[in-house]
Amino acid sequence: MENIIDREVAWRIFAFEFNRSNLYYSEGDERAPNYIITPTGVRCNRLFVVGVVTEIENIGAENNLWRARIADPTGVFTVYAGQYQPEAAIFLSELNVPAYVSVVGKARKYEPGDGSVYTSIRPEEINHADEKLRDRWVLDTAERTLERIKMMEDALSAGLSGNELKDYLLKKGTNTALADGAVRAIGHYKNLDRLLSELKNSLVRAIETVLSERVKTGTPEKEKKQEPKASVAISNLQSGASTYAQQADATVNHGEHNASGSGFQKQPIEKSEVPQVNVAISSSSSSESTYVQPADERSTYEPIDEKIEQNITEIKAGQETAPEHAAEEAPAQIEPKEVLAGIIDKLDTGKGIPYAVVVETAISAGIDADSVEASIKDLMDEGRCYEPKIGVLRKV
């Protein structure tokens, strides 16, 4: 039946494999879906991940681009949620790390131009998860990955390429999408043998974490003993995010947030999760060198951030301010509005000043991004400044 619009399956892929994917593929025109081809031949448009959020960072100029690192037993996924993923962005801004989450999203890539490719996830849905769900995800992902590795090894040993290889795989009962992906992967990835055997080893370790964790967290006493040590281990992870967490707390206010009542149940759940998460972190960091160390990876992401930040600034500069926040904003002790009035007054030499500059200056003066937006809105409402053209502010 032709009238069925097939939904893209959400692939189960470990971070180890996802982060080593650097082949990109699109079916022609602009609106066609984009795919990342992974080393095991997944033509990946959508994926599903359950892992531990270890770090959340607001990297947008105006509180609107959030980056989260989500760890699985083999590596770390990077998730970006911006203005077009408002629900995910709000979710992340309210989250205390570490926390189990499940994410379904689209595979994205960024190429800085030096030949390297970075992959990330743009979330469609994100929600709280628990240890049981994460373990189950690890096993499902291992099982699916193992099937694909076997298919790839078979494909490699067939010694074919192109359409001949595709026909060979289809005859073996491989589905069309995977057969196509496998042909592309084999044509692209060098040292695929080695990559697959590394992946095989990481599968074993991933499954072992599921088994070993159970033993370690079996008795509550052990959990207690581990807690202090573990909290040290994660303290540096938390330090980065804590300021944002506070900020986020401040922005949790009325309206729709209250309607989503059960979200507040997360607090006790997360507390009980903490010790188990720590085991996961410490066990992965103590393992072999094939793991990508968070520190290394972090630096490689820097270029993306800059680029995205730039884009966001551009985007922001080109759009009107969101009016919703104004009414909800609680009055601060020193009115941020007055600080902003001062900033605009000082910076405006008569030609107007870019919105982004005002925001940047205000944030560096210690006003949080939400208040900045609200205050500018207030000033405009009061007729003390105006927007002669979009993205530019002028005093009156």
Place this chain on the structure above:
Amino acid sequence: MEGEFAPHVEDIKRALDNEIDEGSIIADLKKLLEYRVPIEEAKRSLIKKYGGAEKSILRKLQDMEIGDRNIEVNVQVLEINKKTINIKNVEKVIFSGVVRDETAARGFTAWQDFSLSAGDTINIKQAYVRNWQDRPEINIGTKAKVTKLNSGAVMAQESVQKKLSELKDGDVSVHTVFTILSVEPREINIKDGVRKILNGIGADDNTKVPFTAWVILPELEAGNTIEVKNAYVRSFRGVPTLHINENSKVIKLEKKLQYKEQQRVMIGDLIEKEGAFDVVIEGNILSIRPGSGLISRCPECSRVIQKGICRVHGKVIEKADMRIKAIIDDGTGALTLVLDAGLTQQICGFTIEEAKEMAKAAMSPGAVEEEIKKKLLGKMLTVRGNMSKGEFGVTLVASKVWETPDTTKDKAKELLGSMPWKT
């Protein structure tokens, strides 16, 4: 000029049984000739336009395609029902049912009374094929000619024995073996009044299939393992259903086929089929679709309605209902899962009344959908139900749902066992 193509007009009229007004034929013919279309082509296209043809094309039901016109088939009537329909406030009696030849069984609609009854073997000329719920359906219109044939004209072919999992809509001369899990009598209204039939569920070693028997046979008793020959398959609500009628042979077997209660089916394999009965899947809920949560239905027809206005029954007193439409995905495939109010309550923990309170408190019916999202997104569920395909994609309507039991430890060990490279 008129006289010039009078003979051609006569030809066309003859082909169309003189049913079409001569004036419009001449006008159309003139127009085509002005475009310098060769006269033969002009004649052919006009005859086609008015639904006639020099000669019907003989087709096997298997080869019939939606959009075919003017075909001729030799078929046997398997089922026929009388229906009264309402076209522009005029009541009209039509007949619909199932016909078969040696290649396939297909639905049909006769737009007038050809005094057919089940079991008749007939030749139909000038029939056409339309799309009815995504399936080709033979239409026997007023222009069609129906002639009764000898009953032997459509021969049943001996066919190879099939597993229940191989049955597809339209299969005829089906030969299969299964155990009857349950069976119960039912009364249905057909053309000549009330008729007793049997509805049941059959199973072989790995597949369950619903069946309908148009004959009451002593062999059709729960627990019996039977061999059925010359049955046919029609889909009901997207699920292939085996039909046993007067022409079918049913033999009770001494051996028993043991049906193993369904293990989980991978969604990727499931969506390759055209429909499936009572299957079990396991997967993560990846999206809650619009139209989940509190909905209103028309009390007359149960259609989902907005603002108390039904598109058929106008303003009605709406009936509150609750459901979930979600995407479930196991990494091999995805499909739309539908949970009714009872299952929604079971898995989310609130009743329709509580959902109403929730919506009232938040002053938005969307609050219930939000709550469902919070509860279910990402979660792993095991679901049992029937899978069907339709214009909205692949759908599984759940009959049971439960949280997937935690077997991670065993599964982890099993998986490790399948990895010989581990050190």
